[in-house]
Amino acid sequence: MLIIGTMNWTSTRERGGFFCPECSIDRNFRRRASRPFLTLYFIPVIPIGGLSEFIECESCRLQFDDDVLRLTAEDYQRFLATEEFDHIKRAMILMMLADDIVDEEEIEVIRDICEEALEHPVSKDELVHEANLARQAHSDLIGYVKHIQSEMTNLCKDQLVRACFMVA
Numbered sequence: 001m002l003i004i005g006t007m008n009w010t011s012t013r014e015r016g017g018f019f020c021p022e023c024s025i026d027r028n029f030r031r032r033a034s035r036p037f038l039t040l041y042f043i044p045v046i047p048i049g050g051l052s053e054f055i056e057c058e059s060c061r062l063q064f065d066d067d068v069l070r071l072t073a074e075d076y077q078r079f080l081a082t083e084e085f086d087h088i089k090r091a092m093i094l095m096m097l098a099d100d101i102v103d104e105e106e107i108e109v110i111r112d113i114c115e116e117a118l119e120h121p122v123s124k125d126e127l128v129h130e131a132n133l134a135r136q137a138h139s140d141l142i143g144y145v146k147h148i149q150s151e152m153t154n155l156c157k158d159q160l161v162r163a164c165f166m167v168a
Contacts (some may be wrong), residue, residue, distance in 0.1 A: 003041050005027050006048065013053070019073050020057045021064070026073070028058040031066075057065040084156040085120045087148050088163050094141035095164040102131055106167060113163050 024078040035051045037044035054063040092113065097105045107127050115121040141164070152160070 005039045005042070005092075006038055007042075007044060008034045009037050009044050010102060018055070018057075018069050019066065019071050019076060020060060020062075021076055022060045022072060023057060024073075024076070027060075029069075030056045030058060032056050032063075035112075042063050048089045080153070080156075084152060084159075085118055086116075087152060087156065088118060088160045089120075089122065090130070090134070091141060091145060091160050092126065092163050092167045094139055094144055094168045095133055097131060097134055098138075098141060098168075111168055115162070115165055118159070 010032050012030045013033050016029055017026055018029045020027040031053065033051055033053050035047050036049040038046040038048050055066060055068050058061050092110045096110065097101055107124055110127055111122060
């Protein structure tokens, strides 16, 4: 009986330190190289694919592109703050559209929340424009939140719920 299969042969090329976006702190990494092989009796015999390289966090074991090595904690926090603000703003706009009536009071509430609580001022024109885009796309709040929930931190989720409650 002949036993044939495949496996990935992985080796460590380099070790070092980096800011892991999943762990959100500095961690050790391994630069790894992997290539698929055809096996005969569980022994790798013939390479059947190209070599791929990746960065692996030694703590969470997630794999990243090389670009992650250029990421700093400050860059990541700025990125999260901007991305999370956009999620909260879109959710508030979708909450405002839930009753199909957009009034000046709702727009002002969203502007106040953006400026005071989230420290990102937005113009009335920007909110009206985004509301029109959301209306044309037939977006709904529940679908949007389900789509983004895995990208959000717990703090962002809390802020999103509070902001939407204030708009309602």
